[in-house]
Amino acid sequence: MKLSILDQVPIPNGKTANEALEATIDLAVTAEKLGFHRYWIAEHHDFPGLASPAPDIILGIIGSKTNRIRIGSGAVLLPNYRPYQIAERYNLLATLYPGRIDLGLGRAPGGSAEASIALVDNFLEQVKNYPEKLDELLHFLNRDFPEEHLFSKVSAQPVPKEQPVPWLLGTSKKSAVLALEKGLPYVFGDFMSDADGPSIVRGYFENFQEGEPEAIVTVNVICAETKEEAEQLAKSNQIWKWMQDKGKGNGKIPSITEVNEYKLTDEDLELLRKSGDRQIVGTPDIVRKSLELLSEEYGTDEFMILTITHDFAARKKSYELIAREFGL
Numbered sequence: 001m002k003l004s005i006l007d008q009v010p011i012p013n014g015k016t017a018n019e020a021l022e023a024t025i026d027l028a029v030t031a032e033k034l035g036f037h038r039y040w041i042a043e044h045h046d047f048p049g050l051a052s053p054a055p056d057i058i059l060g061i062i063g064s065k066t067n068r069i070r071i072g073s074g075a076v077l078l079p080n081y082r083p084y085q086i087a088e089r090y091n092l093l094a095t096l097y098p099g100r101i102d103l104g105l106g107r108a109p110g111g112s113a114e115a116s117i118a119l120v121d122n123f124l125e126q127v128k129n130y131p132e133k134l135d136e137l138l139h140f141l142n143r144d145f146p147e148e149h150l151f152s153k154v155s156a157q158p159v160p161k162e163q164p165v166p167w168l169l170g171t172s173k174k175s176a177v178l179a180l181e182k183g184l185p186y187v188f189g190d191f192m193s194d195a196d197g198p199s200i201v202r203g204y205f206e207n208f209q210e211g212e213p214e215a216i217v218t219v220n221v222i223c224a225e226t227k228e229e230a231e232q233l234a235k236s237n238q239i240w241k242w243m244q245d246k247g248k249g250n251g252k253i254p255s256i257t258e259v260n261e262y263k264l265t266d267e268d269l270e271l272l273r274k275s276g277d278r279q280i281v282g283t284p285d286i287v288r289k290s291l292e293l294l295s296e297e298y299g300t301d302e303f304m305i306l307t308i309t310h311d312f313a314a315r316k317k318s319y320e321l322i323a324r325e326f327g328l
Helices: 017-034 055-065 083-096 113-119 123-128 130-142 173-182 197-207 227-246 256-261 266-277 284-298 312-326
Strands: 002-007 038-041 070-077 101-106 165-170 186-189 215-223 279-282 302-306
Touching: 002 017, 002 312, 017 038, 017 055, 017 312, 038 055, 038 101, 055 070, 055 083, 070 083, 070 165, 083 101, 083 130, 101 130, 113 123, 123 130, 130 165, 130 173, 165 173, 173 186, 173 197, 186 197, 197 215, 197 284, 215 227, 215 284, 215 312, 227 256, 227 266, 227 279, 279 284, 284 302, 284 312
Parallel strands: 002 038, 002 302, 038 070, 070 101, 101 165, 165 186, 186 215, 215 279, 215 302
Antiparallel strands: none
């Protein structure tokens, strides 16, 4: 089984964005030493608790600190950009770090409606045109525009020896169908979807037309040496999401002490329980068995793990325990 990491660059309460970014760089270096296959950075805008509006900038730094691990975006939210911009940026990364760059692509806004308007004109129109923008980006990467096309003589410089590998990310059947239409490898966000993920991913595998289909499933995992400790650590992430829904707090990841001070209603507890259902929480053995079960359900052998805790050291330890359990 291949294991990879998705990092949203979370900012714990009491810490700064600078500290969160430094923790991300440190974790990426550790991930390579531990044997993780990929390290991807998410894109979010106007989230006080996430310091990741520009994955390519962070990837440029991570690439300089590592040697082997594949690095990429999870995802570039294409409606926010002109395809040529993205082709240039990721060609540049692929030139700097040959054979290591993944270009994950998504259509979500990555922030509020106001942030989307601040980023790009006519955002909804850009979302509607996402398949066409995707085609344009792929033509720039492959350098294969038809001769009569306006951009046939435009090159996304520098041209790397090995181009970035595009992946299509999504949380629904619609995204899987688009990945099939474009012949792209697919990533399903299990941690943020209520859809029937196993059915969607298996359908993708069964209907892929040319070449070898590839699919990754992204899951939310908290691992600790004891089940009780893992469950305590998981509360920060669960309450953080609850606070976002309720419009409470400052947007940053609350500490366990803060979490334990909250008085929750029965309705709140039910929401937290449902949130917990989308997490794998426990000891290394529990995590391994859970991922093995998911591997059978999804029919894939690569998982991308998202871990958010208030404590930087606990997040790093979680990945270390998982790597040791799987013998990476």
